[in-house]
Amino acid sequence: MNNYFVILAAGNSKRFSKNKNKQFFNYKNKEIIDHSIIKSLESKLFKKIIVVTNNLSYLKKKKYPKIISIxxxxxxxADSSLIALKYLKKFKPKNILIHDAARPDFSIKLLKNLIKLLKKNKAVIPFTSPRDSIKYKINDHFFNLDRKKAFLTQTPQAFRYKILYELYRKQKSNITDEATLFIANNQKIRFITGDIGNNKITYIDDVKLIKTFYGIGFDIHRLVKDKKLYLGGIKIPxxxxxxxxxDGDVILHxxxxxxxxxxxxxxxxxxxPNSKKFKNIKSPKMLKPILDNLKKSDYSINNLDINLICEQPKVSKYRNKIINSISRLTNLDKNSINLKGKTVEKLGLIGKEKAIACEVIISINKYD
Structure with a gap:
């Protein structure tokens, strides 16, 4: 195993944020740079991992394993890539993978595939195909580009070290990735299908994540004769x-x-509150402003799991009607609503058919 992994993380992130370099921004519970470091470590494919940064003091405080050099x-x-190549020369590497820290969502499977294909190739580059129609401009004229012939290259990119190092030494102009260097020098490249989710984080909007929150609701009411029974917004015989x-609707409450x-x-x-204003209010009318406020706060309901706790009536008989009612009231797909019936083995008020209780677990999503 004579493979080395270089993580480029020296950019100033001008398009991302004025206040913080994107490689140190929190993404999926880790700093963006740590996704690349952790995956390269977990892969156990590399003799050494090189992190190239302009914030040495911050990263050195993290006390990474000795296999990592900062x-x-x-x-x-391109300057950072060449610095890394020169640093690695003393280790006499055979293969080198160069990766942009701004791509945290690559897979270990991709790493293994790149190294495997390097056995018979000088350079292996992952790519995806564009989904949008592409135009390009020459002077004042626009032309259509056949997207079937367009490659969106990703990192990590894998190379034979000696060839890449020599090409970089001769390179005079700035380049945006190592594949560009190989193409400019008429070097053969093996292109392979990359990871669909391995997108580059460039703007702050690229790291907007869904946050999920959970809530538990519970309600219990006594049963009384000669009163209408409402469950889930519908009348139950x-x-x-x-x-x-x-109206005492324990499910909606x-x-x-x-x-x-x-x-x-x-x-x-x-x-x-138990005031005159809300005396005998129907529960769907109580639910509506709560849902309106939820929507205004940019939340959406992901799913509902409902336990209706009673001896009678039997939940199975009315399950579909109740789910359809809740789906209509919440504008939630009925497949995201589950309703279970539970008894209490004749224990207590519920067991004596003198009360009905309900507990609900909900998950809601919000884009951060």
Missing amino acids: IKGGKER FHSGLEGHS AVIDAILGASRKKDIGTYF
């Missing part, structure tokens, strides 16, 4: 209904509390 980079990307300041819990907005009593 060196100072240059002004341009039964000899008793649920006692409460409102638990859904509301779960939403408020996930969005950190206190509880149902905060918004609907």
